[in-house]
Amino acid sequence: MSTGSDAIQPRLVNPIPDVPQEQTGPRKKRGVPEGLWLRCDSCSATIFRKHLEKNYRMCPECGHHFYVPAYTRIKQLLDEESFEEWFADLNPVDPLGFSDKKPYKVRLEEEQKKTNLREACVVGRGYLRGRPLLLGLTDSAFIMGSMGSVVGEKLTRLIEEATRTLLPLVIVSGSGGGARMHEGIYSLMQMGKVSAALGRYHEAGGLYLSILTNPTMGGVAASFASLGDIIIAEPKALIGFAGPRVVSQTIKQPLPPNFQTSEFLLEHGFVDRIVSRDKLRGEISRIIDYCERGRGH
Numbered sequence: 086m087s088t089g090s091d092a093i094q095p096r097l098v099n100p101i102p103d104v105p106q107e108q109t110g111p112r113k114k115r116g117v118p119e120g121l122w123l124r125c126d127s128c129s130a131t132i133f134r135k136h137l138e139k140n141y142r143m144c145p146e147c148g149h150h151f152y153v154p155a156y157t158r159i160k161q162l163l164d165e166e167s168f169e170e171w172f173a174d175l176n177p178v179d180p181l182g183f184s185d186k187k188p189y190k191v192r193l194e195e196e197q198k199k200t201n202l203r204e205a206c207v208v209g210r211g212y213l214r215g216r217p218l219l220l221g222l223t224d225s226a227f228i229m230g231s232m233g234s235v236v237g238e239k240l241t242r243l244i245e246e247a248t249r250t251l252l253p254l255v256i257v258s259g260s261g262g263g264a265r266m267h268e269g270i271y272s273l274m275q276m277g278k279v280s281a282a283l284g285r286y287h288e289a290g291g292l293y294l295s296i297l298t299n300p301t302m303g304g305v306a307a308s309f310a311s312l313g314d315i316i317i318a319e320p321k322a323l324i325g326f327a328g329p330r331v332v333s334q335t336i337k338q339p340l341p342p343n344f345q346t347s348e349f350l351l352e353h354g355f356v357d358r359i360v361s362r363d364k365l366r367g368e369i370s371r372i373i374d375y376c377e378r379g380r381g382h
């Protein structure tokens with residue numbers, strides 16, 4: 086389980102010189118000047134920030150998908166003002182008194198401040214083109230989006246609510262880490278907990294769409310992210326279990342081109358469809374309509 090400081094880094098924007106690091110999270114700090122321009126990681130084009138935001142945070146030149154904070158993603162996916170957040174009061178704790186480069190408690194406080202998130206996961210209910218659904222998201226900006234106890238608990242409660250109501254369930258994964266090593270076994274058992282809840286939802290006849298974004302790795306990829314009835318990935322996302330370096334060292338062979346990308350996984354049957362971000366809303370609503378009709382609603 087690759088987690089913590091050795092986990093794969095998400096592809097965050099490298100701002101051009103003199104441009105302050107872009108802020109993550111739902112709210113911007115007042116009084117902090119924002120760069121008007123940034124550079125595309127993929128094609129190096131200089132992009133007007135407003136154009137990027139209007140374009141679902143996709144590069145207007147090459148379509149490269151930039152990182153999207155959880156609350157921005159909710160705005161992109163759901164009908165305006167329709168999201169009702171659940172279990173937002175769940176706070177992470179430090180059950181092991183863990184410390185690596187810094188105490189876990191301090192790390193949590195710093196991450197909360199940096200991202201304006203309380204944890205790496207946001208869940209709730211909303212509407213997409215008028216269709217009610219339950220939505221969960223993980224945000225790679227918060228300790229790599231790794232699955233600590235709170236992430237596992239929020240997702241499990243969401244899935245249990247989905248099982249009770251039989252509403253469609255959509256989970257958008259953006260997790261470069263898997264289990265969160267700072268919480269040890271408490272974190273590790275979340276994989277089983279979330280997967281078991283999804284099993285019960287499946288038995289009840291629920292529809293689960295898993296949306297994989299860059300990056301989806303480790304224990305997240307090995308549990309809820311891979312258990313969708315339909316699995317959709319954004320283009321060129323990094324998706325896998327162990328990082329490419331670890332895999333290549335273990336099997337002592339060079340890796341095939343495009344290894345652990347959406348495109349590679351589509352070719353090998355792990356992903357059902359690759360959908361660019363601007364088409365996600367349409368695609369999800371179409372799938373929901375199709376499957377609900379199939380259920381005779």
Ligand SMILES: [Zn+2]
Pocket residue numbers: 125126127128129130144145146147148149
């Ligand atoms: Zn580009």
